[in-house]
Structures are given as structure tokens and as C-alpha cells.
Amino acid sequence: MKIINKDIFYVTSGIIPHPVGCRGIIKNELSVKICRKWSIVYEKYIKYIDYWQPGMIQPVQVDEKLWICNLCRQKELSIDCESVGNAFTKLNRWASEHDLQIYIPYRIGDSNYEWVDYAKIIRSKCPDSVICYPKLFLNQSLDTNYQDILESLIPDQNNISISTILKILKRKINALPTRRIRDSNKSLFSSYTVSNTQYIYLVSLDGLIQTINVFFNALKKLEENPEIKVLYQNLIELKYEFTEIIKSLPIKKFSDGDRWDRIALGELIEFEYDCVDLEDVNNVIEQLLKSI
Structure with a gap:
């Protein structure tokens, strides 16, 4: 099996x-x-x-x-x-x-x-x-239907800006599945006081990178408009910069499957993900927005 x-x-x-x-x-x-x-x-x-x-x-x-x-x-x-x-x-x-x-x-x-x-x-x-x-953490992280992005941008292409597109990307990223874990470093008082322990929300690094790629691929239609072709080229440069920064964020490991899966499947289950803190990702986007 x-x-x-x-x-x-x-x-x-x-x-x-x-x-x-x-x-x-x-x-x-x-x-x-x-x-x-x-x-x-x-x-x-x-x-x-x-x-x-x-x-x-x-x-x-x-x-x-x-x-x-x-x-x-x-x-x-x-x-x-x-x-x-x-x-x-x-x-x-x-x-x-x-x-x-x-x-x-x-x-x-x-x-x-x-x-x-x-x-x-x-x-x-x-x-x-x-x-x-199904690695729900990964499988459902990638929404390949970005037609809504194109429908919202293409009718008014003359007013498209990099900041507008980044804000849309931020909304997409924050809609990704996350896993919540306790972060003792952010505890308000003692790590033993569970009610006061803050949490961090992890997002799959692979799922995040895939989402970024699909998002920018969906924007490729913008290149068809010669008036904003330069904008699209700038977006591609931004994509590479953004992706490299994301890859450099601190990696946190997350093992999927609860104790019932481990009892049922034993040694067969060994799914572990490289994750990043969603707050770190949002901070990167905010910094990019400020630099524009």
C-alpha cells in the first residue's frame, strides 16, 4: 500500500x-x-x-x-x-x-x-x-482561476498601476490556506499561559511560489496592449525580486496529518512542508508598495 x-x-x-x-x-x-x-x-x-x-x-x-x-x-x-x-x-x-x-x-x-x-x-x-x-495545505493553495483579475484590470488598462496589482496579489495570498501554530516568542506573558499566547500563521512556501507564478502568468495578457507593455515588463522584474525575497524568509517546518493519520498510516505518512510566516510575507509586500 x-x-x-x-x-x-x-x-x-x-x-x-x-x-x-x-x-x-x-x-x-x-x-x-x-x-x-x-x-x-x-x-x-x-x-x-x-x-x-x-x-x-x-x-x-x-x-x-x-x-x-x-x-x-x-x-x-x-x-x-x-x-x-x-x-x-x-x-x-x-x-x-x-x-x-x-x-x-x-x-x-x-x-x-x-x-x-x-x-x-x-x-x-x-x-x-x-x-x-490530498495535501490540502498545498493542493488548495493554488487557485488557477484568475479570470477575475483580468476582468477587473483589462477594461481600464490605462489606469493600471504596479501598486494596484500588488494589492490584488496581497489579497490572493492572504486567502491561501494557513496552519496556525503557537509562537512562544510572541507570548504576551508566559508560554504556559495558553490563553495569552499569540499565534503565527504559516503558509506553504511551494504553494506561495506557485500562486505568485500563476498570478503573474494571468497578467501576461496585459502585454498585448502596447501602451502598457513597459508596465508588464516592470511587473516581471518585480515578480523575480518578490520571489527571491520570499525564498530568503526564515523557513519553518510543518508536518501535516494529525495523530489519527499517524495511527492509521504509521510510517507511510511523512509529509513535511517548508513554510513561511504569513505576516513576514505581508511585510515584504508593504515594503515593496512603499518603494514604488
Whole structure:
């Protein structure tokens, strides 16, 4: 079993297990998302609701190369580990017969405890499966849709300024996902007084650099206007200056995954990020604004 940095909903080929009960109830977040994205999964599940028994599986084709496997885990509210094990054994056999890779959704199950139980069962019954562990800290840090920037700037290109663009970039950066950690150096009193401890907000350095690159790439259309071509060239120079300063900021390490992930995945999880303090990034932007 291995882990990859991928959102389960970006898988395009293979088979994805979808745990269901015998009662026809879809309640957890993963199941709701799956049934909304591929309505046929829910339709097939409900169609045979009177016949479901724990341990049964129902592969449903949702795309040319992609399958979702309804996997009956229990009749009652609590997970039936034996039935889940039987279902995953059947899934592993079926996937092997059809030459399909099994992709496991991150945090499969209804609770932290179920996540741990599922991980143990999957290790045993589907040893060649792949867990899609989305590095949310990185994956969701990059918003590639910057059409709103262009729509706001292009209609009034004659009034575009570097300071205006920097302010927009600052808003984008401050919308990035962050991780909050206690900073004992900023504690107002004693580090033992948790209520008075200040926090710092870390942002992924890789995600930040990617965002800066995509942001300035979106502005490339400005080069098409000969009147502001010089402005665009100045922006490119600013981009390199800004990026180099960001890379020189103090690096703080952050390890993703909580204790439940570590219990469930053990030595498989080793995600650690290079991060910078978001306050430091904002200070850099403010200094650039003052220097313009």
C-alpha cells in the first residue's frame, strides 16, 4: 500500500471503494460528494436496497475507465470489521480480474476510529491499493482561476498601476490556506499561559511560489496592449525580486496529518512542508508598495 498526493475526485481511472450501509442512508461527507458527482452510484445503491447484506460489493462504472464500488459495511450504526474485511477481499479480487488500480479515499469512514479500522483492513486485504491523501495545505493553495483579475484590470488598462496589482496579489495570498501554530516568542506573558499566547500563521512556501507564478502568468495578457507593455515588463522584474525575497524568509517546518493519520498510516505518512510566516510575507509586500 502506498500514499499519493491526490484528491480522490481527480482520479480518472481505476476503482474507488464507497462504503454504504444496508438502510439506504447517505450521510457522511465523502458519500454525499460521490453521489452528487456520480448520481448513478446512488441510483444503483438504492435500486438493490432490499437485497444488501454486509460484505456485499457493487461495482458501478461512472466513466470509461473509472468505477465506484458500493461496499456494504454494516446493518447497524457501528462498523462491522469482519464484513468490511470480506467486502475489501472481494473488491481486491474483482479489481485484479479487471486490471484496475484501487484508490482509497483519505479518511474513509464516518469517524477517526473508523478511519483507523479501515486503514488496518485495507493494509491486510488490499495491500497494493493507493491511498489518495490530498495535501490540502498545498493542493488548495493554488487557485488557477484568475479570470477575475483580468476582468477587473483589462477594461481600464490605462489606469493600471504596479501598486494596484500588488494589492490584488496581497489579497490572493492572504486567502491561501494557513496552519496556525503557537509562537512562544510572541507570548504576551508566559508560554504556559495558553490563553495569552499569540499565534503565527504559516503558509506553504511551494504553494506561495506557485500562486505568485500563476498570478503573474494571468497578467501576461496585459502585454498585448502596447501602451502598457513597459508596465508588464516592470511587473516581471518585480515578480523575480518578490520571489527571491520570499525564498530568503526564515523557513519553518510543518508536518501535516494529525495523530489519527499517524495511527492509521504509521510510517507511510511523512509529509513535511517548508513554510513561511504569513505576516513576514505581508511585510515584504508593504515594503515593496512603499518603494514604488
